[in-house]
Amino acid sequence: METNDVEEEVIDLAPMEAIFENLPDDSRSHLIPTLQKIQNIYRFLPAPCLEQVMEFLNISRAEIYGVISFYPQLLITEPGKHIIKLCYGTACFVKGASIINDKIHDRYHIRPGETDDSKLFTLQTASCLGNCGAAPMALIGDDTHGNIDPEKTLDILGEYKLDNAEAPETEEATA
Numbered sequence: 146m147e148t149n150d151v152e153e154e155v156i157d158l159a160p161m162e163a164i165f166e167n168l169p170d171d172s173r174s175h176l177i178p179t180l181q182k183i184q185n186i187y188r189f190l191p192a193p194c195l196e197q198v199m200e201f202l203n204i205s206r207a208e209i210y211g212v213i214s215f216y217p218q219l220l221i222t223e224p225g226k227h228i229i230k231l232c233y234g235t236a237c238f239v240k241g242a243s244i245i246n247d248k249i250h251d252r253y254h255i256r257p258g259e260t261d262d263s264k265l266f267t268l269q270t271a272s273c274l275g276n277c278g279a280a281p282m283a284l285i286g287d288d289t290h291g292n293i294d295p296e297k298t299l300d301i302l303g304e305y306k307l308d309n310a311e312a313p314e315t316e317e318a319t320a
């Protein structure tokens with residue numbers, strides 16, 4: 146029996162009910178907070194969830210994808226395990242953020258918005274992260290890294306890679 150080589154992951158849409166339940170009457174104006182809530186749950190915006198949002202809020206495909214494309218932090222594909230937010234605010238830019246960006250590209254072949262082949266890192270740029278005194282800055286997940294330079298950044302990323310390699314495989318239990 147032939148099956149598709151690529152099995153689509155089944156998305157549990159149950160959490161969507163709670164999101165829609167709490168929407169106020171003028172819910173169209175709550176599109177962005179709704180998308181953020183979805184992303185907080187799923188780590189990105191799965192297509193089946195977006196279909197439900199379009200139907201529930203009576204929003205066209207063009208409109209919703211237009212909004213998503215305007216906000217780089219909204220992701221339509223599943224990000225890597227670690228999201229790198231490289232600060233591109235003025236202080237960080239002046240101190241070499243773009244050179245760090247190039248270095249990350251050289252090593253991991255990703256540009257902002259992309260995920261590396263091993264699905265370990267997704268690179269994003271961010272506006273000022275609020276600690277210009279430690280420029281250039283990056284967030285990796287919830288971890289703050291200041292006074293970075295290209296080599297130091299690769300060292301830091303290497304540690305995440307190492308941690309990932311050492312972490313035991315776990316199966317996520319789903320209720």
Ligand code: FES
Pocket residue numbers: 232233234235236237238272273274275276277278280281282
């Ligand atoms: S400009 Fe990067 S932390 Fe402010």
